[in-house]
Amino acid sequence: MSAPLDHLRGWIEQARWFGGKGRSWSLAGVRRVGDLPDAPDGLRVAIELAEVAYDGGTTDYYQLPLAYYSEPQDRLGHALVGEWDGAFVYDAVHDRESMALWLAAFNAHAVDPSSPSDVRGELMFHRLPGYDLDIEAHSTLFSGEQSNSSVAFGEDALMKVFRKVTPGVNPDIAIHQVLTEAGSTHVAALYGWLDLVDDDADGTGSTIQLAMLQQFLRTASDGWDLALASVRNLFAEADLHADEVGGDFAGEAARLGTALAEVHADLAAHFPVEHRDADATSALATAMEGRLDAALDVVPELAPHADRLRETFGRLRDLDGIAVQQVHGDLHLGQTLRTSKGWKIVDFEGEPAKPLAERLLPDSAWRDVAGMIRSFDYAPRVVAMTAGPAVGDEADQRSYRAAEWAARNRAAFLDAYTTELGTALDGEAGTLLDAYLADKVVYEAVYEARNRPGWVSIPLAALEESR
Numbered sequence: 471m472s473a474p475l476d477h478l479r480g481w482i483e484q485a486r487w488f489g490g491k492g493r494s495w496s497l498a499g500v501r502r503v504g505d506l507p508d509a510p511d512g513l514r515v516a517i518e519l520a521e522v523a524y525d526g527g528t529t530d531y532y533q534l535p536l537a538y539y540s541e542p543q544d545r546l547g548h549a550l551v552g553e554w555d556g557a558f559v560y561d562a563v564h565d566r567e568s569m570a571l572w573l574a575a576f577n578a579h580a581v582d583p584s585s586p587s588d589v590r591g592e593l594m595f596h597r598l599p600g601y602d603l604d605i606e607a608h609s610t611l612f613s614g615e616q617s618n619s620s621v622a623f624g625e626d627a628l629m630k631v632f633r634k635v636t637p638g639v640n641p642d643i644a645i646h647q648v649l650t651e652a653g654s655t656h657v658a659a660l661y662g663w664l665d666l667v668d669d670d671a672d673g674t675g676s677t678i679q680l681a682m683l684q685q686f687l688r689t690a691s692d693g694w695d696l697a698l699a700s701v702r703n704l705f706a707e708a709d710l711h712a713d714e715v716g717g718d719f720a721g722e723a724a725r726l727g728t729a730l731a732e733v734h735a736d737l738a739a740h741f742p743v744e745h746r747d748a749d750a751t752s753a754l755a756t757a758m759e760g761r762l763d764a765a766l767d768v769v770p771e772l773a774p775h776a777d778r779l780r781e782t783f784g785r786l787r788d789l790d791g792i793a794v795q796q797v798h799g800d801l802h803l804g805q806t807l808r809t810s811k812g813w814k815i816v817d818f819e820g821e822p823a824k825p826l827a828e829r830l831l832p833d834s835a836w837r838d839v840a841g842m843i844r845s846f847d848y849a850p851r852v853v854a855m856t857a858g859p860a861v862g863d864e865a866d867q868r869s870y871r872a873a874e875w876a877a878r879n880r881a882a883f884l885d886a887y888t889t890e891l892g893t894a895l896d897g898e899a900g901t902l903l904d905a906y907l908a909d910k911v912v913y914e915a916v917y918e919a920r921n922r923p924g925w926v927s928i929p930l931a932a933l934e935e936s937r
């Protein structure tokens with residue numbers, strides 16, 4: 471029997487990976503889709519799919535890896551989901567015994583990546599050649615605000631268990647595979663992934679990608695944390711400019727620009743690059759205008775900026791067309807890791823709130839550039855906001871320095887990006903970049919209003935200052 475619904479609803483609602491918070495929903499069903507092989511006596515690790523039905527008719531599926539123990543496990547008290555079927559049931563990602571089974575299955579049961587995943591109803595572990603796993607390594611669950619559950623195996627490998635799953639290709643796996651096989655130095659190498667070929671009601675099978683195993687970047691520092699540290703350093707130096715302080719970030723911003731350009735070039739070489747004609751470019755403007763209209767209902771404070779934003783989107787209609795390709799889709803400093811071997815980019819899933827079909831569509835590379843530039847604007851504003859109140863000269867000084875930091879790093883990043891690709895930030899590129907920046911700032915206003923209302927002032931202040 472799968473998990474009883476009443477035990478699970480409350481548990482899902484409070485999970486940090488649950489994306490339906492604040493919406494009205496019911497748990498329509500839970501289905502067991504597989505068991506991890508080679509479990510010892512007294513333990514069964516089942517993968518179950520929970521069907522979350524929202525009022526209004528849409529449905530999401532969430533993956534629940536559950537450890538069923540015949541005896542209570544005191545060490546896992548914090549991860550207890552409930553008791554049913556004569557078992558004590560825990561969230562398996564917290565449990566080293568369960569995670570060891572996962573790793574062992576990648577080691578012992580994996581098939582070649584080219585093998586078709588056509589065995590219905592079975593878990594299919596795939597491995598890329600060239601790396602031996604350390605199956606003795608202990609697992610540690612990453613904490614933090616994440617959409618999925620990431621588990622490190624010692625300093626050897628990292629497994630991301632996707633929580634919200636959709637039948638079809640998971641872009642995080644597909645892009646990591648292509649970039650790994652292309653020898654990109656800007657991603658963590660993909661080691662493997664787990665698929666399930668699910669039985670559809672019509673008898674056809676559709677693949678659901680459940681997890682991804684990759685290189686653990688052991689020397690990594692989060693790009694967002696590094697940027698905040700650099701801003702704090704500047705704010706602490708009363709008389710020095712951004713280029714004079716020890717914590718200057720511009721060198722890193724430039725290296726990030728080069729890294730993104732190399733990733734874009736690899737993606738363009740291995741995924742289709744298409745030309746969108748003038749009509750399609752006009753449709754892009756219409757889509758951005760539509761997002762603004764929807765955003766105005768959520769954040770009415772956008773209204774004074776609406777005409778100017780519409781003008782920015784409207785200028786896309788002057789273009790003959792644009793080139794689109796596979797992009798990251800949700801790039802910001804928190805998706806970058808600085809390692810001793812340079813910058814790595816993570817999490818190629820796109821914006822988690824977007825439907826999968828939309829996330830797989832090619833887009834302009836300027837979307838990613840705009841994402842990073844918005845992050846350079848965010849960092850000093852976040853530091854200023856959390857540094858406590860400032861008045862008079864100190865407030866002026868802080869906002870001057872914040873603007874200086876953002877402008878310096880934006881310039882360094884853009885210069886390196888365009889130099890690496892041999893492109894110029896000419897009129898056409900400028901029109902595209904402005905439109906994607908405006909689209910992102912509108913998205914951020916909605917994101918902040920829904921998730922961090924205290925931060926909605928950040929995108930709004932950026933709009934105010936650019937008047």
Ligand SMILES: Nc1ncnc2c1ncn2[C@@H]1O[C@H](COP(=O)(O)OP(=O)(O)O)[C@@H](O)[C@H]1O
Nearest residue numbers: 616617618619620628658685686687690816817
């Ligand atoms: N290969 C890796 N090695 C070490 N840390 C990583 C690696 N990939 C991602 N991370 C870190 O793990 C966390 C979750 O990664 P991310 O891909 O953003 O997950 P999610 O999809 O849950 O948002 C982030 O803090 C990220 O910096």
Ligand SMILES: O=P(O)(O)O[C@H]1O[C@H](CO)[C@@H](O[C@H]2O[C@H](CO)[C@@H](O)[C@H](O)[C@H]2O)[C@H](O)[C@H]1O
Nearest residue numbers: 617800802803804821822841844845848914917
């Ligand atoms: O990391 P996610 O894929 O979940 O992205 C979402 O959350 C981000 C915040 O964590 C959000 O990014 C915004 O805040 C960042 C600082 O926390 C800032 O660096 C980004 O520029 C800003 O957009 C992102 O938009 C959202 O999709």
